[in-house]
Amino acid sequence: xxxxxxxxxxxILNSFxxxxxxxxxSRQESLLQSGVIDSTGVLELIEFLESEFDVRVEDTESVPxxxxxxxxxxxxxxxxxx
Numbered sequence: 001x002x003x004x005x006x007x008x009x010x011x012i013l014n015s016f017x018x019x020x021x022x023x024x025x026s027r028q029e030s031l032l033q034s035g036v037i038d039s040t041g042v043l044e045l046i047e048f049l050e051s052e053f054d055v056r057v058e059d060t061e062s063v064p065x066x067x068x069x070x071x072x073x074x075x076x077x078x079x080x081x082x
Contacts, residue, residue, distance in 0.1 A: 004053070004081075005074045011048050012070065016041055027071040030064070042067060049073070055080040 002010060009024070016036050017023045025034045032038070037045060045067060046057045055077065057066075066076040 004077050005070070007052060008070060008073050008077070011045075011052070012036065015044065015048070025070070027074075028069055030068050031070075032064070032068055045073075049077060053077050053081055 005027075012031070013019060013021060013024060023036070025031060025036055031041075031045075042062070046062065049055060049057055061076070064072070066072055
């Protein structure tokens with residue numbers, strides 16, 4: 001079973017990068033600014049987090065500090081599932 005970070009990275013790789021691991025951004029890089037996801041992608045990402053980790057992402061939590069990098073996503077999910 002994959003860890004939180006592995007599951008998030010796998011989702012990004014398969015859903016947004018179509019398996020092209022050479023385009024995988026660093027964990028600190030902005031997913032929006034790097035062009036990995038767009039506004040529709042953010043919605044897909046939220047749906048993934050809610051179904052994969054059984055968490056609820058509130059509207060007030062849909063901010064870059066939680067969702068705009070792999071590192072932020074890992075931290076956000078870790079706190080929500082603790």
